[in-house]
Amino acid sequence: MDLIEFLSYGFIQRALIAGSLISVLCAVLGVVLVLRRLSMIGDGLSHVTFGGVALAMALNFYPLAVSLPIVVLSSFGILKMMEKARVFGDAAIAVVSSIGIAIGILLASISGGFNVDLFSYLFGNILSISTLEIAAAVVISLMVLAAIYFYFDEIFSITFDEEFARASGIPVDRINAVMMMLTAVTVVLTMKVVGIMLTSALLVIPAVTAFQNARGFRNAIIIASISSLLSLVAGVFISFALNLPAGATIVMVNVFLFCGAFLFRHFFGSHAAE
Amino acid sequence: MPLTIVEARDLSVAFDGRQVLSGVNFSIRQGDYIGLVGPNGSGKSTLIKCMLGLIRSSHGAISLFGSAPVEMKNRERIGYLPQRMDFFNPRFPTTVTEVISQGLIATRRAGKSSGREEIEKVIELLDLLGLRNRLIGELSGGQQQRVIIARALVNEPDFLILDEPTSALDPEVRESFFELLHELNEKKRATIVLVTHDIGGVGQYATKLMYLDKKVIFFGGFDEFCHSENMASFFGSASQHIICHKH
Known part of the structure; x- marks a missing residue:
């Protein structure tokens, strides 16, 4: 099969359009989250997504519509626990994550066990993305990327030195709340691409790949975005050509690029001589 | 009466x-140039955080340029140097220029400047020309502090709050830094609050002394401090002499 024929399939086109936008979104947010030591937030919120999907299936509702508000509320819950309850970020994520997964298991059990649909959300299937989902992915991704573009300086300042950002008059609490909401929305969108189980990989791996050789914050965001986009496109191609699960293939391409970036830094980077 | x-x-x-x-x-x-001194845990850092609106008071009131600090709009008038140098992750991928440009955020938010010229000026002033594209984590402690x-x-602030600014600087850079502060205070009438543990040296550069130990023990000019019998009995005349001898 040649490239033209491959690209002529509607489901491949949908997968590439939605997946590309979501992968760039994950990379940009991932850089900020990893630097703020909130790497596991994707994992935690994806477990909440599992609870949301199980609830939607038990009630026979559309999973995205039920998961989205639940995950957004949970992200605020994590933020409030960190601010008010003297709980470290990783512990707050673990608490919310456990609640999500426990509710999911209970609901799945009550409504007749783990069926095929629930498994498809656990492991994702980008090739089965619907027109409605692609529209949601395009609109939400563009909104999130625009928000990050316009508030880039503020986000950078909060990420590097929150106290200085506050002293400079940046509305840190408001921006933190918006960033949490954007992360929640991104996690829900990502479940269709790589599945609930692998969502955090798309947030974390492109960021840590970028950090191997990045020469600045803006530079890190650009490298992470390119690495994530490349992994998505290559992952979709490889998975289709070799009949492999798309989500896991995308993640493994990401891991491959991370190893490449690590080796490059080790042999040719500024730390090579250390 | 000054503002x-x-x-x-x-x-x-x-x-x-x-x-x-x-x-x-x-x-x-x-135009005040205040040396803020006091023992560990005396509330120096808390006080400057109150001035900036980073901490709320539990009683009483504080104003900054006539407003409550949290409501103060013209943040570009303030320059702030936090106490600890290790607040950032040394692996944070950011360049010297990117870090300096953060100081212009308030100015940019007010739509006043893109800041390229100001960054060039301060890079030259603090002898950072060769380091501008280096990552912050690649620099020594003294370079990071610069x-x-x-x-x-x-942002050429009217009001500078500096919390232990010279702890990692070598003596030569330290001297030129104090000269720079003196110039800002003298020529541009910048107001400076300098938190320091260098109680013996504070009289060399500041024009007023604030001694804090949960409350203000002394606030005024060095001449007044050095000739005050109350302060001599509070500190002991030897300590008073240490504070005053370089003034």
Whole structure:
């Protein structure tokens, strides 16, 4: 099969359009989250997504519509626990994550066990993305990327030195709340691409790949975005050509690029001589 | 009468029932260059965070340029250098220029400048030309401190709050930094609050002394301090001499 024929399939086109936008979104947010030591937030919120999907299936509702508000509320819950309850970020994520997964298991059990649909959300299937989902992915991704573009300086300042950002008059609490909401929305969108189980990989791996050789914050965001986009496109191609699960293939391409970036830094980077 | 920059009236701060500041009263006027000293845990950093609106008071009031600090709009008038140098992750992928440009965020938010010229100026002033594209984590402690000082000065603030700014600087850079502060204070009438542990050297550069130990023990000029019998009996005349001998 040649490239033209491959690209002529509607489901491949949908997968590439939605997946590309979501992968760039994950990379940009991932850089900020990893630097703020909130790497596991994707994992935690994806477990909440599992609870949301199980609830939607038990009630026979559309999973995205039920998961989205639940995950957004949970992200605020994590933020409030960190601010008010003297709980470290990783512990707050673990608490919310456990609640999500426990509710999911209970609901799945009550409504007749783990069926095929629930498994498809656990492991994702980008090739089965619907027109409605692609529209949601395009609109939400563009909104999130625009928000990050316009508030880039503020986000950078909060990420590097929150106290200085506050002293400079940046509305840190408001921006933190918006960033949490954007992360929640991104996690829900990502479940269709790589599945609930692998969502955090798309947030974390492109960021840590970028950090191997990045020469600045803006530079890190650009490298992470390119690495994530490349992994998505290559992952979709490889998975289709070799009949492999798309989500896991995308993640493994990401891991491959991370190893490449690590080796490059080790042999040719500024730390090579250390 | 010079403009009042900060005014505290009966200011108290408590954390979990522990009193950190109690009944603090003072006025800082335009052009003041204040050395803020006191023992560990005396509330120096808490006080400057109150000035900036980073911590709320539990009692009393404080104003910054006539407004409550949290409501103060013209943040580009303030330069702030936090106490600890290790607040950032040394692996944070950011360049010297990116860090300095953060000092212009308030100016940019007010739509006043893109800041390229100001960054060039401060890079030259603090001798950072060769380091501008280096990652912050690749620099020595002293170089990092120069970058953070540059971030505090880049917007040419009217009011500078510096919390232990010279702890990692070598003596030569330290001298030129104090010369720079002196120049800002003398020529541009910048108001400066300098938190320091260097109680013996504070009289060399500051024009006023604030001694804090949960409350203001002394606030005034060095001449007044050095000739005060009250202060001699409070500190002991030997300590008073140490503070005064370089003034």
